[in-house]
Amino acid sequence: MSGPSTPEGGPSAPERTRAGTGGWAIIGATVKGVGKKYSQDSGGAFSVAEGRAAVLTVADGHGSGAHFRSDLGSQWAVEEFTACAEDFAREVVRVGADATGWTGLRAEARRLPQQVAHRWRERVLLHDWNSPAHGGRLLPDAARDAPDLAVYGSTLIGAVLTERMLFCWQLGDGDIVLVDADGTPHTPLSTGPDMGDETDSLCEPEPWRKMRSHWQPFTAGAPPAVLMSTDGLSKSFADHQGFLDFATGVTERAAVQGVPAVQAQLADWLERAAKYSGDDTTFVGAFAATAPAGPEGSAGQEAEKGTAW
Numbered sequence: 001m002s003g004p005s006t007p008e009g010g011p012s013a014p015e016r017t018r019a020g021t022g023g024w025a026i027i028g029a030t031v032k033g034v035g036k037k038y039s040q041d042s043g044g045a046f047s048v049a050e051g052r053a054a055v056l057t058v059a060d061g062h063g064s065g066a067h068f069r070s071d072l073g074s075q076w077a078v079e080e081f082t083a084c085a086e087d088f089a090r091e092v093v094r095v096g097a098d099a100t101g102w103t104g105l106r107a108e109a110r111r112l113p114q115q116v117a118h119r120w121r122e123r124v125l126l127h128d129w130n131s132p133a134h135g136g137r138l139l140p141d142a143a144r145d146a147p148d149l150a151v152y153g154s155t156l157i158g159a160v161l162t163e164r165m166l167f168c169w170q171l172g173d174g175d176i177v178l179v180d181a182d183g184t185p186h187t188p189l190s191t192g193p194d195m196g197d198e199t200d201s202l203c204e205p206e207p208w209r210k211m212r213s214h215w216q217p218f219t220a221g222a223p224p225a226v227l228m229s230t231d232g233l234s235k236s237f238a239d240h241q242g243f244l245d246f247a248t249g250v251t252e253r254a255a256v257q258g259v260p261a262v263q264a265q266l267a268d269w270l271e272r273a274a275k276y277s278g279d280d281t282t283f284v285g286a287f288a289a290t291a292p293a294g295p296e297g298s299a300g301q302e303a304e305k306g307t308a309w
Helices: 070-095 099-129 141-145 240-257 259-277 299-303
Strands: 024-031 041-048 053-060 156-162 165-171 175-179 212-217 225-229 281-288
Touching: 024 041, 024 053, 024 259, 041 070, 041 281, 053 070, 053 225, 053 281, 070 099, 070 156, 070 165, 099 165, 099 212, 156 175, 156 225, 165 175, 175 240, 225 240, 240 259, 240 281, 259 281
Parallel strands: none
Antiparallel strands: 024 281, 041 053, 053 156, 156 165, 165 212, 175 225, 225 281
C-alpha cells in the first residue's frame, strides 16, 4: 500500500518567511470513508482576535454498532473545544510576549481539557435524556451517575496558535504536525507505534487525565504551518514517513502556489487517501499569512474565514 502521493509542483525547500501580524490562513476539509453511509469525523478551523490567533480541532467518532451516535459525539467535541479555546486564544494574544503571563496561561491550558470534557458530557447527557428510549424523561439518579457514554465516543485533537506560542492537546489517535522554516516536520504529541483500534476517548471516566498536551513558545517566530488530521489520513500511507512527506508537501505547495490553491485541491487529496485507508479523513491547517496568496485573495483575508464541518 503506497498511499496517496505527496503534492507536487513546488521546489523541495521553497523560501519561507516568518508569521507577521497579518494573521493565519486557514484550510480544512473532511471526506467520508469508502463504503460508509456517513462520516464519523468532525473538524473546525477558525481565526480569532482579528486574525492574530488560530484555533484548530478535529475529532473522530469511533463508529461501529457500540458507538452508533459517535458522529454526534465528534461534532460536539469540536464545538465544545472551540467554545473553550476561543476565549483562551484571546487571552494568549493579550499576554503576547510578556513572559510573566505565561505561567498563568500554562495553568489555564492545563484546565482546558477538563472544561471541554465536562461540556461535552453535558451535551451527551442532555441528548441521551431526551432520546426516544427515555421518552424525554429525566433518568433516576443512579442512571444519570453511570450513563452509557460509549455510544457517543470520540477522540479529540485541538490547538491554539499565535505568532508567539502554540498550545495543543490530544486525546486518542490522530496527528498534529508542525512544519518549520526549513521544511522539517515535527510531531509534538506523537505516541509511537500504532495501537490498532485501541484509542482513548471522551466517553471514558475523567478523560482529561489521559489527554496529552504540549506548550511551545516561538522565540524566532511561528512555524510556516501547523497541520492536524484524524488517523484516516496517516493510515493511508505505507509508513509514517510517507505521511510526514505529505505534510511537508502541502506546506511547500502553500508557500509556492498560495493557500487558496491548496484548499481547492485538498478534498481531492483526502478522497485519494480514503481509498487507501477506507476510513473517514479530516484535515485542517493554519499557515503563516506571509505565504503567497494566489489569485483568490490575500492569505490574511483567507484567515478570516472560520469553518467547521
